[in-house]
Amino acid sequence: xxxxxxxxxxxxxxxxxxxxxxxxxxxxxxxxxxxxxxxxxxxxxxxxxxxxxxxxxxxxxxxxxxxxxxxxxxxxxxxxxxxxxxxxxxxxxxxxxxxxxxxxxxxxxxxxxxxxxxxxxxxxxxxxxxxxxxxxxxxxxxxxxxxxxxxxxxxxxxxxxxxxxxxxxxxxxxxxxxxxxxxxxxxxxxxxxxxxxxxxxxxxxxxxxxxxxxxxxxxxxxxxxxxxxxxxxxxxxxxxxxxxxxxxxxxxxxxxxx
Numbered sequence: 001x002x003x004x005x006x007x008x009x010x011x012x013x014x015x016x017x018x019x020x021x022x023x024x025x026x027x028x029x030x031x032x033x034x035x036x037x038x039x040x041x042x043x044x045x046x047x048x049x050x051x052x053x054x055x056x057x058x059x060x061x062x063x064x065x066x067x068x069x070x071x072x073x074x075x076x077x078x079x080x081x082x083x084x085x086x087x088x089x090x091x092x093x094x095x096x097x098x099x100x101x102x103x104x105x106x107x108x109x110x111x112x113x114x115x116x117x118x119x120x121x122x123x124x125x126x127x128x129x130x131x132x133x134x135x136x137x138x139x140x141x142x143x144x145x146x147x148x149x150x151x152x153x154x155x156x157x158x159x160x161x162x163x164x165x166x167x168x169x170x171x172x173x174x175x176x177x178x179x180x181x182x183x184x185x186x187x188x189x190x191x192x193x194x195x196x197x198x199x200x201x202x203x204x205x206x207x208x209x210x211x212x213x214x215x216x217x218x219x220x221x222x223x224x225x226x227x228x229x230x231x232x233x234x235x236x237x238x239x240x241x242x243x244x245x246x247x248x249x250x251x252x253x254x255x256x257x258x
């Protein structure tokens with residue numbers, strides 16, 4: 001029995017080695033389960049890490065394919081979870097000090113915030129700021145997050161459907177449509193072109209609904225004659241499948257020039 005268990009664990013680690021662009025979920029709890037359900041809807045791979053070995057039965061019952069039940073802050077564990085090939089990490093251990101330990105270790109291993117995203121929970125606004133200073137891209141305070149979401153419904157009672165739609169998109173609950181940001185570097189061949197020249201709406205059924213400028217200003221009065229400038233970020237709206245195609249198309253333009 002021990003041999004079989006060891007073999008299964010070894011095979012799982014070998015399978016994790018093949019993952020690319022996945023998320024590492026540190027801490028297994030009710031919030032993690034809800035997150036896992038949303039990731040599954042988007043077909044995003046993930047690896048769960050927790051140090052409580054008694055959770056294995058529940059993890060298996062939920063059909064979670066990749067998991068590691070070891071100390072979450074260890075470099076060897078994060079390495080085994082594929083941190084060098086992962087897209088990001090969610091740290092939710094229910095304790096600020098333990099969250100900090102994981103975030104610091106992970107950020108030392110993946111120092112670039114643009115290449116590896118770390119999201120976490122914090123008990124207070126002050127702690128959230130500390131987590132972001134130590135390496136998290138974003139730290140959320142649960143009670144503030146819930147209050148903000150509820151306030152959105154209160155403030156937009158006259159446009160409940162639209163408010164709810166964008167709310168579900170923002171929280172990843174809408175699977176039919178989505179919004180995606182695509183940055184345009186200064187050496188992109190798209191710089192200087194007009195939106196009607198790339199015509200994403202006709203070719204890929206994706207709409208450019210706004211352009212975020214380098215200084216953070218959001219231009220929502222765009223037309224087909226709007227020119228793309230260096231360091232712009234295109235805000236795209238469409239189905240997840242078409243958005244992925246559009247992103248690949250835009251990135252391919254840069255590769256072609258290179």
